[in-house]
Amino acid sequence: xxxxxxLAAPVVTSTExxxxxxxPWWLVVLKVVAIFxxxxxLVLLTIWGERRVVARMQSRLGPNRVGxxxxxxxxxxxxxxxxxxxxxxxxxxKAVFFVAPxxxxxxxxxxxxxIPFGPEVSIFxxxxxxxxxxxxxxxxxxxxxxxxxxxGIVFAGWSSGSTYPLLGSLxxxxxxxxxxxAMGLAFVGVFLYAGSLSTSEIVSAQQPIWxxxxxxxxxxxxxxxxxxxxxxxxxxxxxxxxxxxxxFHTEYSxxxxxxxxxxxxxxxxxxxxxxxxxxxxxxxxxWPLSTIGDGMLNQGWWGLLWFLAKVCLFLFLFxxxxxxxxxxxxxxxxxxxxxxLIPASLGWIILVAGFRVLRNEVEADAVTLTVIAVVAVVxxxxxxxxxxxxxxxxxxxxxxxxxxxxxxxxxxxxxHPVPPMPGERFEYTPRARQTVPSxxxxxxxxxxxx
Amino acid sequence: xxxxxxxxxxxxxxxxxxxxxxxxxGITGPKRYNRARLDAxxxxxxxxxxxxxxxxxxxxxxxxxxxxxxxDIELVFLYPWAVMVDDLGLFGLVAMLVFLTNLIVVYAYEWxxxxxxxx
Numbered sequence: 001x002x003x004x005x006x007l008a009a010p011v012v013t014s015t016e017x018x019x020x021x022x023x024p025w026w027l028v029v030l031k032v033v034a035i036f037x038x039x040x041x042l043v044l045l046t047i048w049g050e051r052r053v054v055a056r057m058q059s060r061l062g063p064n065r066v067g068x069x070x071x072x073x074x075x076x077x078x079x080x081x082x083x084x085x086x087x088x089x090x091x092x093x094k095a096v097f098f099v100a101p102x103x104x105x106x107x108x109x110x111x112x113x114x115i116p117f118g119p120e121v122s123i124f125x126x127x128x129x130x131x132x133x134x135x136x137x138x139x140x141x142x143x144x145x146x147x148x149x150x151x152g153i154v155f156a157g158w159s160s161g162s163t164y165p166l167l168g169s170l171x172x173x174x175x176x177x178x179x180x181x182a183m184g185l186a187f188v189g190v191f192l193y194a195g196s197l198s199t200s201e202i203v204s205a206q207q208p209i210w211x212x213x214x215x216x217x218x219x220x221x222x223x224x225x226x227x228x229x230x231x232x233x234x235x236x237x238x239x240x241x242x243x244x245x246x247x248f249h250t251e252y253s254x255x256x257x258x259x260x261x262x263x264x265x266x267x268x269x270x271x272x273x274x275x276x277x278x279x280x281x282x283x284x285x286x287w288p289l290s291t292i293g294d295g296m297l298n299q300g301w302w303g304l305l306w307f308l309a310k311v312c313l314f315l316f317l318f319x320x321x322x323x324x325x326x327x328x329x330x331x332x333x334x335x336x337x338x339x340x341l342i343p344a345s346l347g348w349i350i351l352v353a354g355f356r357v358l359r360n361e362v363e364a365d366a367v368t369l370t371v372i373a374v375v376a377v378v379x380x381x382x383x384x385x386x387x388x389x390x391x392x393x394x395x396x397x398x399x400x401x402x403x404x405x406x407x408x409x410x411x412x413x414x415x416h417p418v419p420p421m422p423g424e425r426f427e428y429t430p431r432a433r434q435t436v437p438s439x440x441x442x443x444x445x446x447x448x449x450x
Numbered sequence: 451x452x453x454x455x456x457x458x459x460x461x462x463x464x465x466x467x468x469x470x471x472x473x474x475x476g477i478t479g480p481k482r483y484n485r486a487r488l489d490a491x492x493x494x495x496x497x498x499x500x501x502x503x504x505x506x507x508x509x510x511x512x513x514x515x516x517x518x519x520x521x522d523i524e525l526v527f528l529y530p531w532a533v534m535v536d537d538l539g540l541f542g543l544v545a546m547l548v549f550l551t552n553l554i555v556v557y558a559y560e561w562x563x564x565x566x567x568x569x
Contacts, residue, residue, distance in 0.1 A: 021453040032460045036467070086475040090488045102468040109464035113457045133456040140529065162490035170511050177518040184525040191532035250491050255475035259468060331568040334514075338566045342521070343557075349528070350550065353535060357543040360536060 020134045020200075027123060031132050035112055042311075043265040044074035050319045057323035078258055086254040091161030100159060101252070101259035104152025107145045108266035114138035115273045116200050118283045118303030129200065130283070130304060137197045139187060142274060143180075146229070149263065150176050153238075156260070157248035168247025171330065172231060172238035178337040179228035179235075182221055185345035189218035189352050190278045203282030212279040217348045219279045221341055223317070226271040228337065230264065232318055234325035237333060272314035276307060283307040347380065513565055524553055 023031070048063065048071050055062025063070040088094065118130030135141070150173055157169020191197060193215065194205040202211075212219040228235040231247075238247040249260045276282060283303030284290060290298055297306075328336070355369050409419045412426040420426050531538065531546050538545075560566060 021455075023456075028456045028459055032456065032463055035460065036463050082474065082478050083480075085479040085481065087487060089490055090485075091490050098472060101472060102465065105468045106461060106464045110457060110461055113460050132460065133453050135453045160490070162492070164491065166507070170507055174511050174514045178514060181518065181521040181525070184522070185528075188525075188528050188532045191529060192535050195533055195536065197529065197533060245491060254479050255471045259471055334568040335566070338517070339561065346550070346554070350547070353532070353543060353546070356535060357540055361540045 020129070020131075023128055024126065027126060027128060028132075030123070035132060036109065039109065039112060039266055039269055040262075042269055043262060044078075045071065046265055046268065046315050047074040047077070048072075049315070050322070053316070053319045054323045057320075078255075081253075081258040082255050084254045086256065087251070089161060089251050092251065093159040093161065096155050096159035097251075100152050100156035101256045101263075102152075103155060104149055105259045105263040105266070107148040107152075108263045108270060110145045111142045111270045112266075112273065114141060114199050115270075115277055116203050116282050117307050118301065119299065121300050121303075130301075131200060134198055134200045138199045139191075139197045139202070139274075139278070142199075142270075143184065143187075146267075146270070147180070149267065152260075152263065153248050156252065160248075160251035162251050164245045164250045165248050168238045168244045168250065171244075172248055175231065175235065175237060175333070175337075176229055178334060179225045179341070182337060182341035182345055183225035183229060185342065185349060186218045186222035186225065187278065188345075188349045189215040192349075192352055192356060199277050199282075202278055203284065206281040206284065210279065210281040212281075215279070215352070218345070219275075221345045221348075222275060222279065223314075224341060226275060227318065227321060228333075230267045230271055230318075232264075232268065233322035234328050235333060236322075236327060237330055268315060268318055269311065272311045272318075273307075275314055276310040280310050347377075351376070510568060517560065517565070520553070520556070524550075 051073065052062040052064075052070070063073040066072040066076045088097065113132045114134055116129065116131040116134070120127055120129050122128075153169050153172045153176075157165040157167075157172070160166070190202060190211050193211060194202040196202060196205070231238050238244070244250075249257055252260060283306050285297040285302065285306050296302075351373055355373060358369055359366065412420070416426050527549060528546070531542055535542060
């Protein structure tokens with residue numbers, strides 16, 4: 001039995017976005033320059049803000065010399081890097097080494113093209129949305145572009161011809177693709193409710209209530225995954241200074257290094273902007289403010305303010321995490337991604353979709369469905385708890401077996417210096433008992449102290 | 451104007467900026483030849499020889515990549531369904547659950563066989 005709506009092939013009515021693709025060319029150029037410049041300024045401020053805030057968290061002052069409160073520190077660091085020697089290692093693959101930073105930084109900027117910064121405003125008398133462009137699959141576009149950035153890291157690590165960058169880039173890649181799945185699964189919940197992949201439509205779908213509230217687990221999973229995606233603490237294993245020096249960009253210097261740094265921070269801004277758009281209502285004013293004056297604060301340029309405030313909130317979260325949490329161990333990190341985040345988000349999506357469809361189709365009331373959902377969750381947790389218990393018991397049994405073997409060997413150790421092969425059994429001979437202890441005692445005296 | 455054209459404009463600006471930075475880096479910085487500095491970084495010891503393109507790395511990374519492809523394809527199927535979930539109704543939900551069950555069986559098998567362990 002197939003519902004007729006499937007056979008009728010519902011025509012997507014929103015192939016044409018009225019406000020998009022109609023800007024005059026000068027407006028497009030203006031928006032592009034504004035986005036690019038705005039993001040670069042935001043990145044410079046983030047770098048300064050991060051150093052200041054982390055310094056405060058560690059009872060230090062942080063950079064406060066260049067410009068008022070040291071705000072120009074990021075810019076000066078960039079200029080300093082431009083005056084440093086540009087090293088091209090002899091072992092490097094020259095062409096790839098040269099291209100890698102470019103591949104890393106360009107997609108980071110490109111993802112911002114579809115982020116809605118505000119509602120429709122008037123610029124020099126032309127009505128236009130505060131968004132460069134939008135189309136029916138713009139979130140898919142963001143995911144696609146973000147994936148290209150990984151190539152930059154892979155190329156950088158491989159082409160350096162050095163051990164640390166290679167290991168760092170491998171880790172980085174494995175980490176990013178692992179957390180991308182959790183990230184993508186978190187989006188499914190949003191698409192279920194918004195019924196669209198277009199960023200502007202997702203923002204308007206959050207009119208009465210933000211998705212962060214109704215899809216809280218999705219939001220939490222996304223926030224966790226976005227920290228993993230951007231290789232930031234506590235998931236900054238690709239850079240792990242203690243073991244990998246600096247990860248994939250160990251061999252880079254000068255402005256090429258600066259580009260990787262820039263890409264990392266632009267990516268932070270991008271994922272924060274995406275989190276704001278998909279979960280925190282985009283440019284819409286937060287709840288008590290949105291009711292003032294009949295939604296007056298949701299009009300015009302006010303949107304930009306709310307958007308920036310929310311993005312800065314996420315950027316502060318990044319810095320806060322870095323100042324608070326120690327780095328994960330790699331196996332813990334992979335385990336967390338594959339065995340916690342992915343099953344959790346998958347289960348949550350099935351729950352949400354089932355809830356929504358059953359409410360529409362079977363007309364079941366919300367209370368019954370909630371009860372069913374709670375029971376389902378409890379059952380899943382019970383099963384996983386039992387499995388864990390069984391595994392624990394098996395591990396204890398193996399441990400006991402191992403210890404018994406050890407104890408058995410301890411007995412024969414006096415006559416046989418090496419443990420028996422599997423299946424072999426040592427016989428304890430009385431004669432050995434007389435001769436060996438003295439020999440062993442002699443050995444002991446010739447220890448390192450003698 | 452096409453909705454994709456602004457992306458091209460932004461791309462050109464970003465690419466121009468990146469290319470400019472990479473080229474300028476070679477011009478503004480000093481050039482002092484030093485053979486040791488051009489070696490691969492290895493904490494002051496002789497660099498480990500690393501055969502380019504023939505270097506080996508743990509097989510675990512291949513496993514992660516393959517699992518990623520499976521789950522990414524799953525996402526590709528999930529997105530259109532999620533957008534049209536109200537139109538597809540119960541039929542769509544059941545179809546998707548069958549598909550997910552398929553996937554979860556594979557996932558559970560991989561988990562049980564230790565494919566997700568990292569030691």
